[in-house]
Amino acid sequence: MTVVAVIVTVLLTVAGALTLVRVIRGPSILDRAVATDVLLAVVVAAIATEAAYSRDATALPVLVVLALVGFVGSVSVARFAARRDPK
Numbered sequence: 001m002t003v004v005a006v007i008v009t010v011l012l013t014v015a016g017a018l019t020l021v022r023v024i025r026g027p028s029i030l031d032r033a034v035a036t037d038v039l040l041a042v043v044v045a046a047i048a049t050e051a052a053y054s055r056d057a058t059a060l061p062v063l064v065v066l067a068l069v070g071f072v073g074s075v076s077v078a079r080f081a082a083r084r085d086p087k
Contacts (some may be wrong), residue, residue: 005053012049016042033077040070 023036051059
């Protein structure tokens with residue numbers, strides 16, 4: 001089980017690093033918003049992985065709140081982008 005945990009940790013770290021690159025270098029605000037949403041999903045996956053590995057359910061409320069924040073943030077950015085005038 002430890003090998004699986006190390007592999008998952010490495011994969012989530014690489015995914016987070018690549019997402020941070022997109023947040024920094026994103027050519028548009030929508031690219032940055034999507035990358036931020038993906039980064040939040042990676043963080044949620046990392047917390048869920050740690051909770052599953054340690055068999056501790058105290059992180060579940062944090063996961064629910066982070067998922068709701070990600071959803072509300074994505075919807076807000078989508079509504080903001082839809083209201084902007086196309087140029």
